[in-house]
Amino acid sequence: MKIALVSEPVRVLSRKKTSSARTLTEIRSLARSHTRTAIRVLVGIMRSEDATPAARVSAANAILDRGWGKAAQPVENGEDGVLELIHRIERIIVHPNSSNGGDAVHDA
Template sequence: MSDGLEDEPGVGDVYRPVARKASKARTLTEIRSIARSHTRTAIRVLVGVMRSDDATPAVRVSAANAILDRGWGKATQPLENGEDDVLELIHRIERIIVHPGSSGDGDASA
C-alpha cells in the first residue's frame, strides 16, 4: 500500500490523520477534559454505590469518601512531633524564612 493514499478514508474506513507528536501537556489537558466531561455520571455512580444495600460496607464507605473528597477536598493530616522532630524542623525553616534577621539557635520566641 504505497500508493500515497493511506491517509484518505475509503468506504467503511475510519479516517486516521498522520500521526503527530503531541506534547505531553496537551495530551494531559485533553485527558483531563475528557475525564471531567464524565463527572456527573461518575458522581451518580458513586452515589448509587454508596446507597446500594447490595454493596459491602467497605465499598459503600469508599464511595462515600470519594464523594466527600471531591466535594470538600481531602482531610488535612496533623503533623506529629515524632522521633525525627519534623515539627521542630518546620518551625526552624519558618524562623529562617520569615524572620531571617533573628538568631536561629532554637529560640522559639523569634
C-alpha cells in the same frame, strides 16, 4: 498451507508527537465530561444495600472528597525533625541574638 514466521521487528507508525501538557489537558477534559455519570454511580453504590459496607464507605468518601476536598493531614514531628527544623529557622530569622540551644546566629 504453510505460514512463515518472520523475525523482523515490527515498525509501528507513529503519529505526530504531542506535548504531555496537551495530552494531560485532553485526558482531564475527557474525564470531566463523565463527572455526572461518575457521581451518579458513586451515589448508587453508596445507597445500595447490596453493595459491601467497604464499597459503600469508599463511594461515600469519594463523594465527600470531590464535594468538600480531602481532610487536612496533620504534620507530625517524626524522625525527620520537620517541626524542629521549622522552629530552628524561625528562631534564627526572628530572634537572631537568642542564645537558645546554641543554634542561633550571632552578629559579628
